Amino acid sequence: MRREPEALSAALAGLAAAERIRRRRVIERVAGGGTEGARVIVEGRALVDFSSNDYLGLARHPQVIAALAPAAAAFGAGSGAAHLVSGHSAHHHALEEELAAFTGRERALLFSTGYMANLGTIGAFAGRGETVLEDRLNHASLLDGARLSGARLLRYAHGDAAAAQRLLAERGDVALLATDGVFSMDGDLAPLAALAAPCERARAWLLVDDAHGLGVLGPGGRGSVAAAQLDAAAVPLLVGTLGKAFGTFGAFVAGGRDTIEFLLQQARTYVYTTALPPAVAAATRVALRLAAAEEWRRARLLELVARFRAAAAAAGLALTASPTPIQPLIVGAPATALHLSAALAERGFWVTAIRPPTVPDGTARLRITLSALHRDVEVDALVDALAELVAAGPH
Numbered sequence: 001m002r003r004e005p006e007a008l009s010a011a012l013a014g015l016a017a018a019e020r021i022r023r024r025r026v027i028e029r030v031a032g033g034g035t036e037g038a039r040v041i042v043e044g045r046a047l048v049d050f051s052s053n054d055y056l057g058l059a060r061h062p063q064v065i066a067a068l069a070p071a072a073a074a075f076g077a078g079s080g081a082a083h084l085v086s087g088h089s090a091h092h093h094a095l096e097e098e099l100a101a102f103t104g105r106e107r108a109l110l111f112s113t114g115y116m117a118n119l120g121t122i123g124a125f126a127g128r129g130e131t132v133l134e135d136r137l138n139h140a141s142l143l144d145g146a147r148l149s150g151a152r153l154l155r156y157a158h159g160d161a162a163a164a165q166r167l168l169a170e171r172g173d174v175a176l177l178a179t180d181g182v183f184s185m186d187g188d189l190a191p192l193a194a195l196a197a198p199c200e201r202a203r204a205w206l207l208v209d210d211a212h213g214l215g216v217l218g219p220g221g222r223g224s225v226a227a228a229q230l231d232a233a234a235v236p237l238l239v240g241t242l243g244k245a246f247g248t249f250g251a252f253v254a255g256g257r258d259t260i261e262f263l264l265q266q267a268r269t270y271v272y273t274t275a276l277p278p279a280v281a282a283a284t285r286v287a288l289r290l291a292a293a294e295e296w297r298r299a300r301l302l303e304l305v306a307r308f309r310a311a312a313a314a315a316g317l318a319l320t321a322s323p324t325p326i327q328p329l330i331v332g333a334p335a336t337a338l339h340l341s342a343a344l345a346e347r348g349f350w351v352t353a354i355r356p357p358t359v360p361d362g363t364a365r366l367r368i369t370l371s372a373l374h375r376d377v378e379v380d381a382l383v384d385a386l387a388e389l390v391a392a393g394p395h
Contacts, residue, residue: 018334018356019333019334019335019338019355020334020355020356020357025042025043026042026043027040027041027042028041028042028043028044029041030059030060031060037373037374037375037378038050038052038054038057038371038373038374038378040350042345042350045345046348047345047348047349047350048348048349048350048374048378048382049350049371050349050350050351050368050369050370050374050382051350051351051352051367051368051369052369052371053212053243053244053245053369054244054245054247054371054373055215055216055244055245055301055325055369055370055371055372056215056216056245056246056247056290056291056294056297056298056301056371056372057247057297057371057372057373058245058246058247058248058287058290058291058297059247059248060247060373061247061286061287061290063286063290064247064248064283064286064287064290065283067279067282067283067285067286068279068280068282068283069279070282071091071278071279071281071282071283072277072278072279074278075089075091075277075278075279076277076278077277077279078274078277079092079274079275079276079277079278080274081274081275082270082271082272082273082274082275083110083270083275084264084271087274087275088275089275089278089281090278091278091279091281091282091285092110092275092276092278092281094281094285095110095281095284095285095288096108096109096110096252098285098288099240099252099254099288100254102222102288102292103214103222103223103238103240103254104222104226104231104232105232105238105254105255105256105260106232106255106256106257106260107254107255107256107257107259107260107261108252108253108254108255108260109252109253109254109260109263109264109267109270110250110251110252110275110276110281111250111251111252111253111267111269111270112250112251112269112273112274112275112276113241113249113250113251114141114209114211114239114240114241114243114251115140115141115144116251116269116270116273117141117239117241117251117252117253117269118139118141118142118144118145118178118207118209118239119141119144119145119148119268119269120145120263120267120268120269120270121145121207121237121239121253121263121267122142122145122146122148122149122151122176122178122207123145123148123149123266123267123268123269124262124263124266124267125175125176125205125207125237126146126149126151126175126176126205127149127150127151127175128150128151129151129173130151130152130173130174130175130176131151131152131153131154131171131173131174131175132146132149132151132152132153132154132174132175132176132177132178133154133155133156133164133167133168133174133176133177133178133204134146134153134154134155134156134177134178134179135155135156135158135159135164135178135179135180135183135190136155136156136157136158137158137180137183137185137186137360138155138178138179138180138183138209139180139184139209139211141209142178142179142180142207142209143155145178146178151175151176152173154167154171158183159188159190159191161191161194161195162194164177164195164198165194165195165198168198168199168201168202168204169198169202174202174204175204175205176204176205176206176207176237177195177199177204177205177206177207178207178208178209179192179195179206179207179208179209180208180209180210180211180212181208181209181210181211181212181213181223181224181225182210182211182212182213182216182217182224182324182326183212183326184211184212184326185326185328185354185358185359185365185367186320186322186326186328187212187320187322187323187324187325187326187327187328188320188321188322188323188324189213189224189227189323189324190208190224192208192224192225192228192230192235193228193229193230196228196230196234196235197234200233200234205236205237206234206235206236206237207237207238207239208224208225208235208237208238208239209239210223210224210225210238210239210240211239211240211241211244211251212244212245212324212325212326213225213227213324214240214241214244214245214246215244215245215246215291215298216245216298216301216324216325217324220292220295221245221291221292221298223238223240225238232254232255232256236255236256236259237253237255237259238253238254238255239251239252239253240252240253240254242280242284242287245291246284246287246288246291247287248280248283248284248287249276249280249284250276250280250281250284296372297372298372300372301325301370301371301372304325304370304371304372304374304376304379305323305324305325305327305370307376307379307380308327308368308370308379308382308383309327311379311380311383312327312329312383312386315383315384315386315387316387316390317329317383317386317387317390318330325369325370325371326367326368326369327367327368327369327370328354328365328366328367328368329365329366329368329386329390330363330364330365331364331365331366331390332362332363332364333362333364334353334355334356334364336364337353337354337355337364337365337366338353338355340353340366340386340389340390341353341366343385343389344366344382344385344386344389347385348381349381349382349385351366351367351368351382352366352367353365353366354366354367366386368382
């Protein structure tokens, strides 16, 4: 796009006409310590939050919050440099070791965001003259990572392991196959077991971005890979984020010793950016311990998922087949999703409308997410409100 004000105005007008203008909502306060549940104050209005990815409620945990101040006092508010310059603190180092142990890998490497983790990892393990295979509904960071790597990107139909297997067998240049473990907009699971063996036969790296699975699924909350009974040999590149079930910020990649050393040397988004604040790493260490120790959080979360789905089915609400805390209600038109989101806010619920291009055309939706902090009565009230609004028809 040329640097012309008219072009920008026309582009923005086009987005508005397609109901694709996004608006930030200002959160004035978040309930603390879990005593008030999953409640937020948004632009002066108290709402029950059904949009957050804080699945275990750890972002508000008093022990996680308390870990920030002493670490900041000892190391400063920021890290001051990249990990390979002078930004790698004792808390960073310990957290990497603890994440490796949690995921059953030899090593882990911290990144500043999940987006950077995916871009850096794909760029390190695939390049020009090679091919990257990806699920069509992968997160944008995985798709962008393939595009920026210089490799050829081929996408297979969502969840179609047979199509992925055919591409792996037919092509001799596949360097890497990347997939979400839990798809962030649909809440369904990738067919990991059906992807792992063909990748191994083709000598292609399998990268699983388990941002929405770690802490929630599998034995001990070790994610969708563990739930599929796959080990580090089957999934050599495991990406996780810290800002969802673990409640803090940042990301990591876990794998074999040489794999992670190669990534440390070659991932541009690791080498050339500032490290996470050490205080965030310290808080994450506490969150990781709590996630491992407090099994009741996962049990409560999955209980609420079952309750929500049963109530929605009884009310005639058609949800996608998701066994995770991500429960989308697909409504089709962006305007309908926006109307329902606004109407729910009037009734005291914060449920975000998700529209294209985040999701495919014709699949605008309410992305409802559950947390261990939700109360039964809140879940039931949300279903009642949704049923009433949907029954009233499109707007």
